[in-house]
Amino acid sequence: MRSVDERPVSEAGGGSAVRPMLASDRAGFVARHELWGDTEHAAAAQLRRVVDELGIERVRVGFADQHGVVHGKTVTREALPDALRSGITVPSSLLLKDTAGRTVAPVFTADPGVGVAGFAGIGDAVLVPDPTTFRVLPWSRDTGWLLSDVYFPDGRPVPFCTRSVLRAELGRLADRGFELTVGVELEFHVFGAPGPDGVPVPLSAGGQLLHEEGLDRHDELARALHRGLTDLDLPVRSLELEFGPSQFEITLAARDARRAADDVVLARAAIRQLCRRAGLQATFMCRPAGSTSASTGWHLHQSLSDGTGRPALDPAGPHEILSPTGRHWLGGLLAHAAAGAVFCTPTVNGYKRYLPQSLAPDRVGWGIDNRGAMIRVCPARDSGGARLENRAGEPAANPYLYIAAQVVAGRDGLACATDPGEPLDAPYTAPAPALPRSLGEALDALGADPVFERAWGSEVVSWFSAIKRAEFDRYLAHVSDWEQHEYFGLF
Numbered sequence: 001m002r003s004v005d006e007r008p009v010s011e012a013g014g015g016s017a018v019r020p021m022l023a024s025d026r027a028g029f030v031a032r033h034e035l036w037g038d039t040e041h042a043a044a045a046q047l048r049r050v051v052d053e054l055g056i057e058r059v060r061v062g063f064a065d066q067h068g069v070v071h072g073k074t075v076t077r078e079a080l081p082d083a084l085r086s087g088i089t090v091p092s093s094l095l096l097k098d099t100a101g102r103t104v105a106p107v108f109t110a111d112p113g114v115g116v117a118g119f120a121g122i123g124d125a126v127l128v129p130d131p132t133t134f135r136v137l138p139w140s141r142d143t144g145w146l147l148s149d150v151y152f153p154d155g156r157p158v159p160f161c162t163r164s165v166l167r168a169e170l171g172r173l174a175d176r177g178f179e180l181t182v183g184v185e186l187e188f189h190v191f192g193a194p195g196p197d198g199v200p201v202p203l204s205a206g207g208q209l210l211h212e213e214g215l216d217r218h219d220e221l222a223r224a225l226h227r228g229l230t231d232l233d234l235p236v237r238s239l240e241l242e243f244g245p246s247q248f249e250i251t252l253a254a255r256d257a258r259r260a261a262d263d264v265v266l267a268r269a270a271i272r273q274l275c276r277r278a279g280l281q282a283t284f285m286c287r288p289a290g291s292t293s294a295s296t297g298w299h300l301h302q303s304l305s306d307g308t309g310r311p312a313l314d315p316a317g318p319h320e321i322l323s324p325t326g327r328h329w330l331g332g333l334l335a336h337a338a339a340g341a342v343f344c345t346p347t348v349n350g351y352k353r354y355l356p357q358s359l360a361p362d363r364v365g366w367g368i369d370n371r372g373a374m375i376r377v378c379p380a381r382d383s384g385g386a387r388l389e390n391r392a393g394e395p396a397a398n399p400y401l402y403i404a405a406q407v408v409a410g411r412d413g414l415a416c417a418t419d420p421g422e423p424l425d426a427p428y429t430a431p432a433p434a435l436p437r438s439l440g441e442a443l444d445a446l447g448a449d450p451v452f453e454r455a456w457g458s459e460v461v462s463w464f465s466a467i468k469r470a471e472f473d474r475y476l477a478h479v480s481d482w483e484q485h486e487y488f489g490l491f
């Protein structure tokens with residue numbers, strides 16, 4: 001299909017001697033608003049070559065929404081040049097939906113009340129692909145994949161684009177002279193096809209942590225996931241069996257925080273789609289099979305380096321565990337853990353994981369190589385510098401917000417020289433503040449802690465809180481099986 005700008009001038013009412021005006025004559029949205037740097041332009045040129053050479057017919061152009069879930073359109077080969085010049089449009093309400101896909105703001109009023117102009121009437125949002133994210137999908141023939149940032153049609157960045165929230169936050173960290181490296185451990189469940197009652201069937205009865213033969217029973221799955229993720233250029237380090245029935249884990253090599261967040265978006269989508277093609281169902285929901293199911297966590301390993309690439313968390317002497325920078329960063333993570341829970345554990349279900357003796361934390365504290373503590377400090381060893389492992393997150397978290405929230409808390413720790421206190425030897429009994437018991441409690445904590453608003457603006461925090469509050473309120477209004485069993489026969 002020709003765009004309006006491609007009409008020959010005669011058709012458009014001009015003189016016939018003038019050559020047709022081509023779309024390329026006018027700067028597209030990306031050029032007009034200077035949205036790409038040299039790296040993106042070079043990657044786009046490379047992308048076009050790959051598309052031609054491999055005969056790619058379709059490219060999925062999407063963005064990670066507030067829940068970290070990809071939404072977008074599949075663009076044909078013919079439309080791709082235009083999508084790269086000017087992005088693609090989607091309804092702006094995609095940025096206002098809760099996990100049930102319900103728009104939480106009154107968008108058909110003059111002011112939907114989100115504090116940012118551009119959402120009334122569900123006008124367009126523009127997805128501007130980041131060509132450095134281009135991949136060829138190994139499981140869908142002739143199909144490419146691109147992740148985008150979100151803008152309004154007038155060129156303003158949409159403040160609710162969480163990929164941009166992380167980029168800005170990492171920029172503020174760089175202004176302080178630091179770079180963040182992130183390593184990812186992501187747990188998930190894989191079930192068989194649902195039974196006749198729709199209930200997912202576990203692949204295994206549960207077993208022993210890291211049991212080699214247990215994984216061998218799922219060798220075909222392990223090979224399919226390894227091959228699929230590696231073909232996507234994801235830095236897979238390991239794949240293992242966890243405790244629970246049908247519970248697995250992948251680990252991804254540490255890399256710069258921005259790419260690590262993109263990796264999680266892609267890895268989750270890839271694992272779900274690869275499993276579905278194998279007749280299986282993967283889920284990153286924290287506790288997917290009722291009260292008996294094991295909890296899944298997303299342990300986020302983090303370290304800082306200074307501008308010259310030197311590790312910034314390592315202590316100067318053998319008697320300390322962390323540098324002053326490391327201690328203050330850790331202090332910040334602890335001080336803002338309750339409010340930050342909204343970002344690392346954003347679902348109702350995720351709060352059912354904070355249980356004692358479970359290898360998930362139940363309170364705010366740190367320990368030295370202690371897997372019961374919320375923050376496990378991994379001391380510098382021959383194999384690498386000191387790092388902090390935050391064990392509070394669930395694998396369904398939006399990676400951009402989870403990581404950006406670490407930076408906000410850590411930066412505040414640096415600014416205030418926050419003392420993390422003593423390490424916990426007995427993390428499930430120590431007198432330390434409890435983590436929020438529910439998404440509602442976490443939202444209350446966020447409302448009481450201004451640090452995230454100061455960093456991202458009150459619009460962003462209010463927007464995310466409103467979406468999550470809507471979800472939590474629907475949950476509260478739901479009458480569960482537990483209530484039925486508990487009370488029906490008694491009263």
Ligand SMILES: NC(=O)CC[C@H](N)C(=O)O
Binds near residue numbers: 242297298358
């Ligand atoms: N092996 C482990 O560390 C288990 C972690 C645990 N599944 C969690 O919820 O975090």
